[in-house]
Amino acid sequence: MAEAAVRVPGRGDEPSAAADRDDAILTVSGLELRFGGVHALAGTDLDVRRGSITALIGPNGAGKTTLFNAVTGFYRAERGVVLFDGQPVLGRPPHAIARLGMARTFQLTKTLAAMPVLDNMMLAAPDQPGERLANVVLHPRRWRAREDVVRARALALLDTFDLRDQAYAYAGTLSGGQRKLLELARVLMLEPRLILLDEPMAGINPALAQRLLEHIHALREREHVTFFFIEHDMDVVMGQSDRVVVMSQGEVIADGTPERVSRDARVIDAYLGSVEDDR
Amino acid sequence: MWVAASAAYSLANDERRWDTGEVVELMRSVRALDAQRGRLRRAVGARPALAGLAFFLAIAIALLIAKGANAFGQTTVFGVVSGSYFALGAVGLTIVYGVLRLVNFAHGDFLTFGAYMAFVINVTVGLPLIVAVLFAIATTGAVGVGLELFMWRPMRAKGAGMLPLLLMSIGLAFVIRNGIQMVAGTGERNLRVNVTSTIAFLGLRIGRTELIVVLTSVVVLTLVGLMLRFTSLGKQMRALADNAELAEASGVDTNRIILATWLLAGGLAGLAGVLYASAVGVFTPDLGFLLLLSLFAAVILGGIGDAYGALAGGFLLGLIQEWSTLVIDARWKVAVGFAALIITLVLRPQGIFGRARAI
Amino acid sequence: MTLSSISFSAFGQAEFWIGVGVLAGIYGIFVLGLQLNVGFTGIINFGQVGFMSIGAYAMAILVLKAHWSFWLSLPAATAVAVATGLLIGLPSLRLRADYFAIATIAFAEIIRYVAENARGLTNGNIGLLGFDSSWVSVSNSIQGWLSTSEIQLPLLLVTWGLFGVLTVVMRRVQGTPWGRVLRAVREDEDAARALGKNVFSYKLQSLAIAATLGSLAGYLLALDLAFLSPDQFDPSVTFTGYAVLILGGLASYVGIAAGTAILWVLLEGTRFINLPLSAEQIAALRFVIVGAVLIGLMAFRPQGLFGKREEMVLGG
Ligand SMILES: Nc1ncnc2c1ncn2[C@@H]1O[C@H](COP(=O)(O)OP(=O)(O)O)[C@@H](O)[C@H]1O
Ligand SMILES: [Mg+2]
Numbered sequence: 003m004a005e006a007a008v009r010v011p012g013r014g015d016e017p018s019a020a021a022d023r024d025d026a027i028l029t030v031s032g033l034e035l036r037f038g039g040v041h042a043l044a045g046t047d048l049d050v051r052r053g054s055i056t057a058l059i060g061p062n063g064a065g066k067t068t069l070f071n072a073v074t075g076f077y078r079a080e081r082g083v084v085l086f087d088g089q090p091v092l093g094r095p096p097h098a099i100a101r102l103g104m105a106r107t108f109q110l111t112k113t114l115a116a117m118p119v120l121d122n123m124m125l126a127a128p129d130q131p132g133e134r135l136a137n138v139v140l141h142p143r144r145w146r147a148r149e150d151v152v153r154a155r156a157l158a159l160l161d162t163f164d165l166r167d168q169a170y171a172y173a174g175t176l177s178g179g180q181r182k183l184l185e186l187a188r189v190l191m192l193e194p195r196l197i198l199l200d201e202p203m204a205g206i207n208p209a210l211a212q213r214l215l216e217h218i219h220a221l222r223e224r225e226h227v228t229f230f231f232i233e234h235d236m237d238v239v240m241g242q243s244d245r246v247v248v249m250s251q252g253e254v255i256a257d258g259t260p261e262r263v264s265r266d267a268r269v270i271d272a273y274l275g276s277v278e279d280d281r
Numbered sequence: 282m283w284v285a286a287s288a289a290y291s292l293a294n295d296e297r298r299w300d301t302g303e304v305v306e307l308m309r310s311v312r313a314l315d316a317q318r319g320r321l322r323r324a325v326g327a328r329p330a331l332a333g334l335a336f337f338l339a340i341a342i343a344l345l346i347a348k349g350a351n352a353f354g355q356t357t358v359f360g361v362v363s364g365s366y367f368a369l370g371a372v373g374l375t376i377v378y379g380v381l382r383l384v385n386f387a388h389g390d391f392l393t394f395g396a397y398m399a400f401v402i403n404v405t406v407g408l409p410l411i412v413a414v415l416f417a418i419a420t421t422g423a424v425g426v427g428l429e430l431f432m433w434r435p436m437r438a439k440g441a442g443m444l445p446l447l448l449m450s451i452g453l454a455f456v457i458r459n460g461i462q463m464v465a466g467t468g469e470r471n472l473r474v475n476v477t478s479t480i481a482f483l484g485l486r487i488g489r490t491e492l493i494v495v496l497t498s499v500v501v502l503t504l505v506g507l508m509l510r511f512t513s514l515g516k517q518m519r520a521l522a523d524n525a526e527l528a529e530a531s532g533v534d535t536n537r538i539i540l541a542t543w544l545l546a547g548g549l550a551g552l553a554g555v556l557y558a559s560a561v562g563v564f565t566p567d568l569g570f571l572l573l574l575s576l577f578a579a580v581i582l583g584g585i586g587d588a589y590g591a592l593a594g595g596f597l598l599g600l601i602q603e604w605s606t607l608v609i610d611a612r613w614k615v616a617v618g619f620a621a622l623i624i625t626l627v628l629r630p631q632g633i634f635g636r637a638r639a640i
Numbered sequence: 641m642t643l644s645s646i647s648f649s650a651f652g653q654a655e656f657w658i659g660v661g662v663l664a665g666i667y668g669i670f671v672l673g674l675q676l677n678v679g680f681t682g683i684i685n686f687g688q689v690g691f692m693s694i695g696a697y698a699m700a701i702l703v704l705k706a707h708w709s710f711w712l713s714l715p716a717a718t719a720v721a722v723a724t725g726l727l728i729g730l731p732s733l734r735l736r737a738d739y740f741a742i743a744t745i746a747f748a749e750i751i752r753y754v755a756e757n758a759r760g761l762t763n764g765n766i767g768l769l770g771f772d773s774s775w776v777s778v779s780n781s782i783q784g785w786l787s788t789s790e791i792q793l794p795l796l797l798v799t800w801g802l803f804g805v806l807t808v809v810m811r812r813v814q815g816t817p818w819g820r821v822l823r824a825v826r827e828d829e830d831a832a833r834a835l836g837k838n839v840f841s842y843k844l845q846s847l848a849i850a851a852t853l854g855s856l857a858g859y860l861l862a863l864d865l866a867f868l869s870p871d872q873f874d875p876s877v878t879f880t881g882y883a884v885l886i887l888g889g890l891a892s893y894v895g896i897a898a899g900t901a902i903l904w905v906l907l908e909g910t911r912f913i914n915l916p917l918s919a920e921q922i923a924a925l926r927f928v929i930v931g932a933v934l935i936g937l938m939a940f941r942p943q944g945l946f947g948k949r950e951e952m953v954l955g956g
Contacts, residue, residue: 074834076830076833095833095838096830097833097835097837100833100834100835101836105834107834108831113831114824114831116823116826117824121820121823124820125820125824125832126835132816132818133820133837135813135818138816138817138818145817188835189834189835192835192836384738384741432935432939441942443738444684446938447684447741448934448938449934449938451879451931451934452883452932452935454931455876455879455927455931455934456928456935459924459926459928459931460924462920462921463921463925466918466920466921467920574749577742577746578746581739585739610757613753613757615753616749616753616757622742622743622746623732623743623746626739626743627732627743630735630736630739
């Protein structure tokens with residue numbers, strides 16, 4: 003009865019139809035989240051275009067990481083709307099959001115040190131029936147077959163990321179840069195359509211950072227993965243992204259091509275000004 | 282209102298696609314609903330301590346009306362008596378947690394140790410109880426300090442995590458309790474205190490010793506509270522509990538403060554042990570082990586790491602346990618305390634007073 | 641004081657060592673559950689004895705009061721233990737690890753108080769007797785078939801047989817994708833969530849399986865003693881289990897067998913050292929040993945005998 007009050011929009015629409023109508027893979031509007039007195043997200047509005055490499059910048063404490071956490075379900079936003087590929091995701095648990103195809107990495111890498119590199123990779127594979135206890139007992143052949151496929155894909159990815167030689171070592175033995183690579187490779191095992199990267203280049207050497215960027219571009223071209231990444235290095239932001247979103251004090255203050263954003267007076271004011279303060 | 286709620290529900294649970302405009306529209310009606318519900322929640326949320334107190338008073342008044350002034354008053358007196366040694370024991374336990382993030386499962390056995398040390402002086406040697414109390418405080422405090430130097434500090438230096446420290450404290454609990462049992466046996470002991478003479482006022486009875494126990498506890502707890510609030514040592518303890526790195530960076534001598542913390546926690550535990558032994562009359566090597574979970578309950582009720590909370594939690598637990606005997610058989614009262622512990626953990630893990638701050 | 645000497649003659653007493661073996665096997669099964677929780681899922685379950693107690697009491701009550709068949713009461717009692725595990729896990733598994741530890745020990749103590757005070761069901765401290773006649777007749781025929789005079793030998797065989805099978809099963813299951821998710825949860829819940837794993841569900845499953853194993857250990861203990869009373873289920877059972885767990889090594893199922901064998905030989909071996917101690921003192925000495933084993937291992941060898949240092953994620 004109550005159902006009738008809700009208009010049912012586009013039930014049965016093909017996904018591609020929705021995609022044509024609206025080019026955004028991620029839409030955030032009016033997102034609010036407070037920590038005690040701190041308004042970490044104060045009505046954040048933004049969208050991320052499908053197939054783009056979009057950078058998110060802003061001074062320390064602007065709320066960038068908090069935005070990622072709220073969008074991926076790790077924090078519970080108080081109000082607002084988040085649409086991923088046309089579906090509302092707010093209120094869903096993080097694991098459900100990850101399964102929808104929106105994956106994320108963390109500012110401090112979360113590789114699982116007490117597991118071998120290969121296990122880190124295979125863990126992330128979706129649709130492994132062997133992760134259900136009932137299937138483990140009842141359908142051993144099904145999950146073993148899937149395991150073979152998953153292993154092959156994991157090894158191939160490790161190959162791409164030059165981690166093949168470390169496949170059987172505990173992830174705890176990797177260097178910091180290798181861990182970042184592993185985290186990106188691992189997130190790809192999820193076969194996501196959108197990847198949120200929280201400061202992927204921080205703390206790794208320039209050569210490795212270059213490789214990471216090459217991977218990101220290649221993935222966008224080949225697999226049509228969309229990237230939304232937080233970055234502090236302005237050269238990377240300006241040189242590598244199609245669009246830049248600027249946050250300050252929980253709000254988006256500018257949004258556009260790198261050229262436009264870098265000329266925006268408010269950005270120069272709020273962002274560059276406070277970067278100087280930080281130093 | 283109902284429409285909005287069910288719309289919100291279908292929004293959260295349906296896989297179908299929505300466009301932004303529709304969702305925003307919908308969110309607006311949901312928001313109106315939220316605002317109404319939010320008002321009550323905020324009223325409670327803004328003053329959790331008051332809300333908790335109001336709830337507690339409501340229960341007290343209901344019991345008072347249903348069971349009569351005398352029964353209620355008498356259980357309240359008993360509750361305050363047990364609350365006084367719960368609070369003493371719990372304050373030490375919670376301070377150690379606040380400063381060291383260590384859940385010390387051996388804390389109960391510190392109480393046992395104190396009681397037996399008092400027994401040695403008071404009964405074996407035959408000196409007055411006051412001397413025995415001081416001896417118990419000194420020796421138990423010394424045990425706390427000794428263990429810090431030979432066990433906890435080296436473990437911290439190794440960077441030991443939560444599980445090893447928990448298990449180590451459990452091992453320590455076993456060694457202390459059973460060590461005492463090997464020396465003293467399992468037989469019941471009692472201190473040379475007067476457990477028979479009682480004082481009556483307004484038709485309520487309280488043992489003379491019990492009264493002394495309550496007064497001692499209240500005085501000592503007040504002193505501890507003042508010490509934490511006003512002395513330099515107390516301020517440094519609270520700083521360390523709030524943020525260890527920051528405290529260290531601003532010049533707090535961590536090791537010295539930690540030693541003082543153990544001395545305080547041990548001393549209070551020793552005193553609590555003697556007070557328990559005096560108030561109850563008899564004790565065995567199981568004393569502290571049987572009390573430990575009640576001490577945890579007091580600590581959790583008051584918010585772990587919060588010394589004033591533990592103080593309140595101790596008396597609260599005493600009252601809850603004794604008042605429960607008005608409603609159900611007295612043999613359940615300890616279990617009632619454990620149930621209060623679990624319920625608090627599940628509903629308000631930060632404690633009923635809801636202060637997130639440590640110590 | 642004279643130097644204590646060991647009376648070797650006592651080592652020949654088969655009956656005595658069979659009894660020790662039964663206990664060691666029971667603790668082995670008990671600790672398989674702890675290993676799953678602590679070693680592989682990273683949840684600190686301090687209430688395992690509660691599941692043991694519920695399993696044993698539910699079985700005995702079903703047999704004695706509801707007149708169920710002993711064999712039917714076994715799975716039913718395990719179901720009761722699992723249901724309790726879910727009931728306690730649902731609200732408390734969301735808590736921080738140390739809070740969860742305290743919540744579970746409180747749960748186990750409440751169970752013990754219920755066993756002590758719900759006298760209509762449990763007979764309180766008088767205890768329950770006579771629930772094991774079905775087992776006794778089976779045991780007798782095994783005994784006849786083996787033509788041995790050792791009364792407890794059948795129970796020893798059943799206990800260690802079951803322990804062996806369960807160890808193999810748990811190891812196999814741990815090697816599956818399911819076990820891999822558990823290890824991820826053990827190390828970093830947020831990482832597991834970000835990779836699409838329902839962390840809470842896995843923790844709940846882990847606790848439910850531990851409850852199952854605890855209830856099995858409970859039946860065997862009940863059959864061993866032919867008697868149930870609340871004081872058999874005090875928290876020291878759980879912590880003796882932890883001594884076995886750490887001795888064998890975290891994250892190693894095979895280590896448990898070694899751990900339980902060593903600890904029980906150590907505990908029971910004290911009987912054969914002629915110390916000038918009373919029985920009461922010897923009993924206390926055993927728990928001093930348990931405590932010392934825990935302290936010593938944590939200080940000097942936190943990974944135990946067979947644990948992997950690399951997998952000490954709860955802080956080594
Ligand atoms: N878990 C948290 N608890 C309390 N405050 C937080 C938490 N996470 C972030 N904050 C606060 O929210 C604001 C935004 O932080 P964050 O999103 O990490 O900024 P950024 O990633 O842009 O540097 C800061 O003021 C920060 O202190
Ligand atoms: Mg950040």
